[in-house]
Amino acid sequence: MTGTTPSAATPSRSAGRHAADAAPPWPAPFAARPVDATVTVPGSKSLTNRYLVLAALADGPSRLRAPLHSRDSALMIAALRQLGATVTEVPGDGAFGPDLEIIPISLDAAAADTAIDCGLAGTVMRFVPPVAALRRGESHFDGDPHARKRPMGTIIEALAGLGVAVSAPDGGPASSLPFTVKGTGEVRGGHLVIDASASSQFVSALLLAGARFTEGLHLEHQSRADAGKPVPSLDHINMTVAVLRGVGVTVDDSVPNHWVVSPGPIRAFDQRIEQDLSNAGPFLAAALATGGTVRIPNWPAGTTQVGDLWRGILTAMGATVTLDAGTLTVTGGREIKGGDFDETSELAPTVAALCALATGPSRLSGIAHLRGHETDRLAALVAEISRLGGDAEETTDGLIIRPAKLHGGVVHSYADHRMATAGAILGLAVPGVEVEDIATTAKTMPDFPRLWEAMLAQGPTADEDGAGGTQH
Numbered sequence: 001m002t003g004t005t006p007s008a009a010t011p012s013r014s015a016g017r018h019a020a021d022a023a024p025p026w027p028a029p030f031a032a033r034p035v036d037a038t039v040t041v042p043g044s045k046s047l048t049n050r051y052l053v054l055a056a057l058a059d060g061p062s063r064l065r066a067p068l069h070s071r072d073s074a075l076m077i078a079a080l081r082q083l084g085a086t087v088t089e090v091p092g093d094g095a096f097g098p099d100l101e102i103i104p105i106s107l108d109a110a111a112a113d114t115a116i117d118c119g120l121a122g123t124v125m126r127f128v129p130p131v132a133a134l135r136r137g138e139s140h141f142d143g144d145p146h147a148r149k150r151p152m153g154t155i156i157e158a159l160a161g162l163g164v165a166v167s168a169p170d171g172g173p174a175s176s177l178p179f180t181v182k183g184t185g186e187v188r189g190g191h192l193v194i195d196a197s198a199s200s201q202f203v204s205a206l207l208l209a210g211a212r213f214t215e216g217l218h219l220e221h222q223s224r225a226d227a228g229k230p231v232p233s234l235d236h237i238n239m240t241v242a243v244l245r246g247v248g249v250t251v252d253d254s255v256p257n258h259w260v261v262s263p264g265p266i267r268a269f270d271q272r273i274e275q276d277l278s279n280a281g282p283f284l285a286a287a288l289a290t291g292g293t294v295r296i297p298n299w300p301a302g303t304t305q306v307g308d309l310w311r312g313i314l315t316a317m318g319a320t321v322t323l324d325a326g327t328l329t330v331t332g333g334r335e336i337k338g339g340d341f342d343e344t345s346e347l348a349p350t351v352a353a354l355c356a357l358a359t360g361p362s363r364l365s366g367i368a369h370l371r372g373h374e375t376d377r378l379a380a381l382v383a384e385i386s387r388l389g390g391d392a393e394e395t396t397d398g399l400i401i402r403p404a405k406l407h408g409g410v411v412h413s414y415a416d417h418r419m420a421t422a423g424a425i426l427g428l429a430v431p432g433v434e435v436e437d438i439a440t441t442a443k444t445m446p447d448f449p450r451l452w453e454a455m456l457a458q459g460p461t462a463d464e465d466g467a468g469g470t471q472h
């Protein structure tokens with residue numbers, strides 16, 4: 001099956017820029033020698049934005065330590081401020097910016113109508129509408145051009161099912177951004193059936209607010225498709241459940257496809273945010289792409305982040321992976337092995353970039369819903385791998401990538417941070433790769449180009465001539 005040209009191909013608003021201001025493509029550094037570096041990455045987007053939502057609904061002031069500071073977290077902070085939360089930056093010990101103190105929204109207070117910019121952040125467009133439904137007043141939601149194409153119908157229908165009015169700007173029914181949530185200060189809650197097959201974020205969104213619904217929430221997933229599609233990215237729902245339990249919310253997830261949240265307070269908290277293990281991925285991938293070593297300190301011993309899957313994925317691709325005294329060390333071999341990778345969720349673009357450098361064929365499956373991400377990622381990956389001379393094709397639920405000799409070219413980002421970092425990985429092993437709109441990495445990692453170049457500047461072999469990447 002051949003992919004269509006992905007949308008959002010125009011330069012993005014991701015870094016607050018417009019087409020006319022578009023910067024020239026970023027020359028992705030080619031690794032003239034194996035990388036040997038120790039890297040720390042900023043805080044987890046998924047954890048930061050979950051805890052921000054919970055802090056806004058909590059029973060007192062909360063603190064986030066070492067949170068992510070990026071476009072997606074800034075959009076979440078701005079949205080919660082619009083809804084009445086107070087979010088203040090305070091000095092902390094994180095390497096990537098201040099801590100945050102949050103005073104929750106007074107849900108009982110009369111509130112003015114407000115506008116929420118979701119940017120391209122799935123966590124903002126899905127997690128914030130149920131919060132807006134809990135306060136009085138109208139909240140107008142919109143986002144980047146491509147945000148209007150991301151699946152939103154399930155959240156809109158869910159709110160309607162809970163008795164909350166949601167309408168399009170013309171007052172008619174809405175099925176995507178933009179839309180207006182008319183909050184009354186109360187959401188009844190109870191049993192709700194949704195089709196969450198397009199995104200796990202529909203489930204997470206309703207669970208995060210569910211304890212504040214009058215009757216709590218019994219959420220059930222039932223796919224409308226004949227074949228019964230599952231909820232994707234279950235790891236992210238498990239993260240939501242764990243985070244909720246950590247702030248005193250009772251959640252029963254013992255029956256598959258059912259989540260029962262008891263009504264009650266959300267306990268105020270003081271929480272340190274783990275570094276983003278998904279965003280650690282491109283740096284770890286650099287070890288394989290160059291046949292070198294990358295170490296990541298403070299790798300959590302236990303975590304709900306999907307990025308912990310890197311340990312198994314990179315081992316399967318031929319790397320040596322050890323976790324010793326909290327440091328994850330990944331050393332690439334002489335070649336990258338292809339393989340079958342199921343349900344890699346948001347890790348898929350990084351996995352695909354490595355597969356394009358592999359010596360054997362690969363199949364990525366269980367990622368059909370990536371078509372509704374920042375861009376249609378399956379089409380985008382096929383287009384960009386092919387643009388560099390690679391051999392990639394779409395399947396119904398993923399990708400097939402076969403070995404091919406790659407050449408330089410301009411990798412398009414489609415306003416997608418993970419497409420941009422995939423281009424950077426390819427550039428390590430293929431001379432002459434440039435990445436259009438590298439600034440789009442600001443969605444979750446504003447420092448990406450600096451961190452990438454700093455990684456390559458490190459190491460005992462940095463001043464010596466040596467072999468290039470694993471391929472070519």
Ligand SMILES: O=C(O)C1=C[C@@H](OP(=O)(O)O)[C@@H](O)[C@H](O)C1
Nearest residue numbers: 046199200201204232233236346
């Ligand atoms: O809840 C979250 O923080 C996320 C859930 C996943 O969404 P999908 O279920 O739409 O894949 C993931 O891809 C996204 O990057 C973050």
Ligand SMILES: C=C(OP(=O)(O)O)C(=O)O
Nearest residue numbers: 120121122123346373374
């Ligand atoms: C799918 C992603 O983001 P979002 O939270 O916008 O859905 C992602 O970061 O890979």
